[in-house]
Amino acid sequence: MSITIALAGNPNCGKTTLFNEITGSRQHVGNWPGVTVEKKDGIYKKNKDVVIMDLPGTYSLSPYSAEEIVARDYIVKEKPDAVINIVDGTSIERNLYLTMQIMETRIPVVVAMNMMDEVEGRGDRIDCGRLSGLLGIPVIPIVARTGKGLNELMEAAIATAKNRRQPEQPPIFDSQLADAISAIADALGGADSAENNWKAIKLAENDEIIARAVPSDKKGAVEELVKAANKVSDGDAEAKIADSRYRYISKLVKECVKKGSKGSQETRSDKLDKILTNRILALPIFAGIMYLLFACTFSENFLFIPELPSPGVWLAGIVEEACSFVAEGVIGAVEGLGASEWAVGLVSSCLDGVGAVFGFLPLVLVLFLLMSFLEDSGYMARVAFVMDRIFRHFGLSGRSFIPMLMGFGCSVPALMASRTLESDKDRKITMMITPFMSCGAKLPIYAMFAATLFADSNQTMVVFSIYMLGIIVAVLGALILNKFAFKSETSNFIMELPQYRIPTLKSVLIHAWEKVKGFAVKAGTVIFASTVLIWFLSSFNFSGMCDMEESLLASLGNGIKWIFAPLGFGDWRASVGVVTGWIAKENIVATFGQLFGNVSEETVEAVMAGEEALPAITEVFNQVSAYAYMAFNLLCMPCFAAVGAMKREYGSWKWTLRAVGFQMLTAYIVALLINVVGSMIF
Amino acid sequence: MPLAMLMEGETRTITSFNGQEELKRHLQDLGLIKGEKVRVVGENAGGMILMVKGVKVALNRGLAHRIMVED
Numbered sequence: 001m002s003i004t005i006a007l008a009g010n011p012n013c014g015k016t017t018l019f020n021e022i023t024g025s026r027q028h029v030g031n032w033p034g035v036t037v038e039k040k041d042g043i044y045k046k047n048k049d050v051v052i053m054d055l056p057g058t059y060s061l062s063p064y065s066a067e068e069i070v071a072r073d074y075i076v077k078e079k080p081d082a083v084i085n086i087v088d089g090t091s092i093e094r095n096l097y098l099t100m101q102i103m104e105t106r107i108p109v110v111v112a113m114n115m116m117d118e119v120e121g122r123g124d125r126i127d128c129g130r131l132s133g134l135l136g137i138p139v140i141p142i143v144a145r146t147g148k149g150l151n152e153l154m155e156a157a158i159a160t161a162k163n164r165r166q167p168e169q170p171p172i173f174d175s176q177l178a179d180a181i182s183a184i185a186d187a188l189g190g191a192d193s194a195e196n197n198w199k200a201i202k203l204a205e206n207d208e209i210i211a212r213a214v215p216s217d218k219k220g221a222v223e224e225l226v227k228a229a230n231k232v233s234d235g236d237a238e239a240k241i242a243d244s245r246y247r248y249i250s251k252l253v254k255e256c257v258k259k260g261s262k263g264s265q266e267t268r269s270d271k272l273d274k275i276l277t278n279r280i281l282a283l284p285i286f287a288g289i290m291y292l293l294f295a296c297t298f299s300e301n302f303l304f305i306p307e308l309p310s311p312g313v314w315l316a317g318i319v320e321e322a323c324s325f326v327a328e329g330v331i332g333a334v335e336g337l338g339a340s341e342w343a344v345g346l347v348s349s350c351l352d353g354v355g356a357v358f359g360f361l362p363l364v365l366v367l368f369l370l371m372s373f374l375e376d377s378g379y380m381a382r383v384a385f386v387m388d389r390i391f392r393h394f395g396l397s398g399r400s401f402i403p404m405l406m407g408f409g410c411s412v413p414a415l416m417a418s419r420t421l422e423s424d425k426d427r428k429i430t431m432m433i434t435p436f437m438s439c440g441a442k443l444p445i446y447a448m449f450a451a452t453l454f455a456d457s458n459q460t461m462v463v464f465s466i467y468m469l470g471i472i473v474a475v476l477g478a479l480i481l482n483k484f485a486f487k488s489e490t491s492n493f494i495m496e497l498p499q500y501r502i503p504t505l506k507s508v509l510i511h512a513w514e515k516v517k518g519f520a521v522k523a524g525t526v527i528f529a530s531t532v533l534i535w536f537l538s539s540f541n542f543s544g545m546c547d548m549e550e551s552l553l554a555s556l557g558n559g560i561k562w563i564f565a566p567l568g569f570g571d572w573r574a575s576v577g578v579v580t581g582w583i584a585k586e587n588i589v590a591t592f593g594q595l596f597g598n599v600s601e602e603t604v605e606a607v608m609a610g611e612e613a614l615p616a617i618t619e620v621f622n623q624v625s626a627y628a629y630m631a632f633n634l635l636c637m638p639c640f641a642a643v644g645a646m647k648r649e650y651g652s653w654k655w656t657l658r659a660v661g662f663q664m665l666t667a668y669i670v671a672l673l674i675n676v677v678g679s680m681i682f
Numbered sequence: 683m684p685l686a687m688l689m690e691g692e693t694r695t696i697t698s699f700n701g702q703e704e705l706k707r708h709l710q711d712l713g714l715i716k717g718e719k720v721r722v723v724g725e726n727a728g729g730m731i732l733m734v735k736g737v738k739v740a741l742n743r744g745l746a747h748r749i750m751v752e753d
Contacts, residue, residue, distance in 0.1 A: 059708075059711035059712060060707075060710075060711040062707050062711065064704060064707055064708045064711065090736070091735065091736045091737045092736075093713070093735040093736060094712070094713045094734070094735040094736065094737050097711065097713070205707075206703065238703075238706075238707070238710075239710070239715065239716060242710040242715055243715055243716065243717065246713070246715060246718075269738075270723070273723075273724060273731070273738070274724075277724050277726070277731065279725075279726040279727070282726070381740070382740075385729060385731070385740040386726070388728050388729060388742055389726065389727060389728025389729065389742075390728075392728065392742065492705060492741070492742060492744065492745045493729065493740070493741060493742040493745070494708065494709070494712065494739065494740070494741040494742075494745060495739070495740050495741075496712065496737055496738065496739055496740075497731060497738040497739065497740050498738075
């Protein structure tokens, strides 16, 4: 018989570290049904009959956020055999608030008193035996980072699960309130049931979800009794209940925690915060750290040393070479087997598609390793606080800054980073506007047009202005979406600033790997399928295999070019370019190379780098329509890899299509304005 | 008076909160309840950092204006 043990605790209490330590690599990551809250489960590495369920980090079991609802529904409805409640010993008072609420559900529970090394480092002492006696549940001191105490913890948890040892309701409430609560429980069907007692407390706390679920024949009586509970609580039972819990906790802490001599001293975290959140220094320091992060991932001249690739670029180069080596081998083998031309074409385009995904992986991996380090260290919470003031002006909270910044590198990891946003509205809006940040793959398009159509002295200005255009449209887009689509006020910013901690290598690696793996699997399938589709469309027409000029893709280009006519580029080749750009934005240059005069691959590479012009495109483009074309490709649907990431993060096609629709519409309007206004001026 | 008026280093006791139920509940969960002593450990133009029950909590000024502390 397998048993299920759930991990519950505040955010930043070391829950994920504990989960990784006790499950090892046997983990499964997914989403809870209906919400984009991460669901993780695993198997205890020392006993495969024990399933460990990692609940989202929560401060309480009241329904404030999606995470809290998920955690509480799991505990109350799924009823795990036992709950391990992880308590951060360095902030024991606040953490025990959740413990009280878990005990109120009367689910068998064990407290894991974590960070005991830091507690001792401060010179404090927590008497876990005494606390266990007072609460009537096991309290096990642990250090999750080093694995200390985990065997004892798991033994206690398994024993508790097997005995189904229910905790007593802690003596939190005064007699008047306790009577009022048990009266509500009676009206629900009997105070002897643990479930009714828990519901009664929640009803007194004004919990809408529980109130809605009360059977209609009992509603009237229950409402009266809830009013009575408020009456004995100076009109606010909810506040009184919260206050009673905290009062009881202070009593516990007074009994069990001995503050050492270093109690009032400034900790290292406090000293760091004096600098990192300083009103003058905070922004420059943050800019420096972000610069380093990007340099490590994308820079070709790392730390300003010419030709020195950054770790990300270096890794990407190795992977690319390995991919092309394998690809050449496979194509050679297929040709050797005497396969027909179209079969070779299909195989090589499939390999290109897969290679494109693998080419991304090292960049994504390095970026996420560094981001995970910053996140796990506690610094990202400070960044959100520092940036909040600026982002508030356009209706977002400071937490949106990080995904948007990453968008300049690559939209795929940027979209994935948006899951750290607390507010659902902020997350949705941020994901819609993040692709407006001009990613690395879009730069070759600007290079091509700048080198061909603009004077040398204006080229830098043209490229820079496109980047600025992306930022301005993103800001305006956020404002408009906030005003008209979401119609909600700017959410308030309130967030715990956890203590700075140096994350363990293991947790950073696992954290980054989870994201990369998801990207490779999910986005990979989208890229792969779309590559095959475009290959098919560009190599065939209804009578069989053909050149691109006569292909289905060309017919498609001719069929849709009228759409782009008002934007100044109603040409089938330009239209096809937009479509191939969805596979990867830099594809546009390769497509143009092929369609405008069949230039060699070396020329295409030189054009991408802005070293050579592609004179044939002047047949179709002038400066105004070229600018409109750049703007359109900057703002329209991002590449399929990014759409795949959007789908994964939104968790629904409905929202993914809405976002793509918004981006398409924005691109069209902006390009139209550029063409109309530009044509009048020039 | 509102919490937002406090200077860095000041400690005061919370007396009430003006705002939605939901937000009030979240503040309670973070330890910001009536009768609790909070200390301002940092501030900038956009918000402030409080020490509540041994934990640092950052919040924007708009919210700090709605939390009342004793005069």
